[in-house]
Amino acid sequence: MASGPMTGRGDAANVDGVTAEAPLALLCRGPDRPGLLHEVTGVILRHGGNITSIAIAERDVTAAIHLEIELPSGAPEGRERLLAELRVVSSLEDVQLVPTMLEVFGKRLIVIGGGAQVGQVAIGAVSEADRHNIRGEKISVDTIPVVGERNIAEAVRAVGRLPRAVGIVLAGSLMGGEITRAVEQVRARGIFVISLNMPGSAAAAADLIVTDPVQAGVMAVMAIAKTARFDIARQRGRRY
Amino acid sequence: MASGPMTGRGDAANVDGVTAEAPLALLCRGPDRPGLLHEVTGVILRHGGNITSIAIAERDVTAAIHLEIELPSGAPEGRERLLAELRVVSSLEDVQLVPTMLEVFGKRLIVIGGGAQVGQVAIGAVSEADRHNIRGEKISVDTIPVVGERNIAEAVRAVGRLPRAVGIVLAGSLMGGEITRAVEQVRARGIFVISLNMPGSAAAAADLIVTDPVQAGVMAVMAIAKTARFDIARQRGRRY
Numbered sequence: 001m002a003s004g005p006m007t008g009r010g011d012a013a014n015v016d017g018v019t020a021e022a023p024l025a026l027l028c029r030g031p032d033r034p035g036l037l038h039e040v041t042g043v044i045l046r047h048g049g050n051i052t053s054i055a056i057a058e059r060d061v062t063a064a065i066h067l068e069i070e071l072p073s074g075a076p077e078g079r080e081r082l083l084a085e086l087r088v089v090s091s092l093e094d095v096q097l098v099p100t101m102l103e104v105f106g107k108r109l110i111v112i113g114g115g116a117q118v119g120q121v122a123i124g125a126v127s128e129a130d131r132h133n134i135r136g137e138k139i140s141v142d143t144i145p146v147v148g149e150r151n152i153a154e155a156v157r158a159v160g161r162l163p164r165a166v167g168i169v170l171a172g173s174l175m176g177g178e179i180t181r182a183v184e185q186v187r188a189r190g191i192f193v194i195s196l197n198m199p200g201s202a203a204a205a206a207d208l209i210v211t212d213p214v215q216a217g218v219m220a221v222m223a224i225a226k227t228a229r230f231d232i233a234r235q236r237g238r239r240y
Numbered sequence: 241m242a243s244g245p246m247t248g249r250g251d252a253a254n255v256d257g258v259t260a261e262a263p264l265a266l267l268c269r270g271p272d273r274p275g276l277l278h279e280v281t282g283v284i285l286r287h288g289g290n291i292t293s294i295a296i297a298e299r300d301v302t303a304a305i306h307l308e309i310e311l312p313s314g315a316p317e318g319r320e321r322l323l324a325e326l327r328v329v330s331s332l333e334d335v336q337l338v339p340t341m342l343e344v345f346g347k348r349l350i351v352i353g354g355g356a357q358v359g360q361v362a363i364g365a366v367s368e369a370d371r372h373n374i375r376g377e378k379i380s381v382d383t384i385p386v387v388g389e390r391n392i393a394e395a396v397r398a399v400g401r402l403p404r405a406v407g408i409v410l411a412g413s414l415m416g417g418e419i420t421r422a423v424e425q426v427r428a429r430g431i432f433v434i435s436l437n438m439p440g441s442a443a444a445a446a447d448l449i450v451t452d453p454v455q456a457g458v459m460a461v462m463a464i465a466k467t468a469r470f471d472i473a474r475q476r477g478r479r480y
Contacts, residue, residue: 027401034288034290037281037294038282038284041277041278041281042278044274044278045275048274050272050273050274051277052296053295054294054296055293055402055403056292056293056294056403057400057401057402057403058400058429060430064400064401098398098401099394101398103394104391104395104398105384105395105398106384114370115366115367115369115371116370118366118370119362122383123359123362126355126359126383127355127356127359127385129355129384130354130356131355133385133386140382141362141382141383141384142380142382143380143381144345144369144380144381145366145367145369145370145373146373154343155344155345158338158339158344158345160298161267161295161304161338161341162295163296163297190300
């Protein structure tokens with residue numbers, strides 16, 4: 001079994017930005033053409049900025065790039081100078097200040113598996129996330145109902161490439177083989193995995209096995225929430 | 241009321257990549273420092289590549305950048321040359337071929353609002369997505385239970401900056417003011433909005449009002465699925 005930090009990237013520098021100094025978040029619009037991103041990253045680099053998050057939101061005639069940037073000084077003049085210089089990049093039509101994705105959607109729990117169980121896990125997870133979000137946290141619950149060993153394994157592995165994803169619930173009736181290896185890989189990257197009680201080797205590779213899907217969703221969100229006293233590291237290997 | 245194309249970015253070039261020639265998807269790992277992204281985008285630009293999706297998945301000692309790239313020729317040699325050149329960028333430790341996020345998670349429906357209703361909409365949406373995903377589609381259902389006019393409006397607006405998001409369900413009991421303006425803005429960008437039947441002006445600004453939350457989730461996924469005969473443009477302004 002892999003043994004990454006159990007609360008995963010929830011504790012990493014890039015997802016604690018809500019309480020610490022938030023990065024500068026920008027939405028840049030310009031023509032959708034090769035080179036736009038390279039020009040924008042060049043301007044940011046000249047200001048010593050470190051890009052902590054980036055996404056291309058729209059691609060039609062124009063492209064919209066969402067950027068989150070840590071600036072070295074933290075001084076407001078640094079932000080103003082960067083903004084001013086981006087606004088004169090010839091190919092950018094518009095540069096707007098926006099909230100960071102962590103501020104808006106927060107940390108993400110990903111539920112993967114069969115429709116019936118995914119829906120029940122979502123019920124528990126959404127209800128528990130609501131209880132924490134109402135007290136100022138931000139936790140999103142994302143789901144993908146998908147069948148087949150390869151599809152599920154790809155989805156599990158891809159969670160390691162999703163921004164702000166910190167945990168997975170495996171919600172199915174039979175998972176093993178390639179899925180088990182994918183579980184080990186994402187756990188090694190610090191993503192926690194809770195599995196429903198099911199046949200196959202994937203459940204035993206998870207941090208924790210929970211039989212009731214609503215309970216599994218609730219526990220997964222408790223493992224993410226700062227306002228919950230639930231340490232998944234202390235639950236490792238248990239079955240409920 | 242805004243009147244963007246109702247099936248939204250579901251029809252745009254960047255989300256039809258599953259059936260058309262899929263872009264080249266890469267996971268690049270290197271030290272987390274300013275300039276890495278600029279170097280990588282520079283190599284891609286020299287190959288005439290257009291970056292269609294980008295995300296920073298991990299940031300610890302190393303950073304992992306997920307990139308999706310359209311190359312001009314489409315010839316396999318172009319891909320091989322780009323890969324070879326990226327693999328010798330001094331600061332990249334690893335360059336791996338991975339599936340695209342569209343191939344793995346597909347198009348995204350975002351459910352925003354109060355926990356009780358969000359959970360019920362998710363039940364309907366996940367169950368319906370399962371029916372289509374089992375026939376080869378990929379539709380994800382993402383949720384954020386969140387309270388307060390400003391938080392909800394920010395979440396609605398931010399959907400316009402989320403990769404692969406094509407529709408929203410407003411799942412609450414009272415939404416208006418700033419939320420209504422956010423609904424108009426995202427609809428103008430081609431994102432469709434279905435609202436539960438609730439007090440406040442936001443519902444009337446949506447494409448469609450649906451009273452039952454399970455039905456709202458099902459209809460939202462039908463509006464996204466290629467295998468469903470449901471055209472939300474023909475439903476505009478209706479209440480169920």
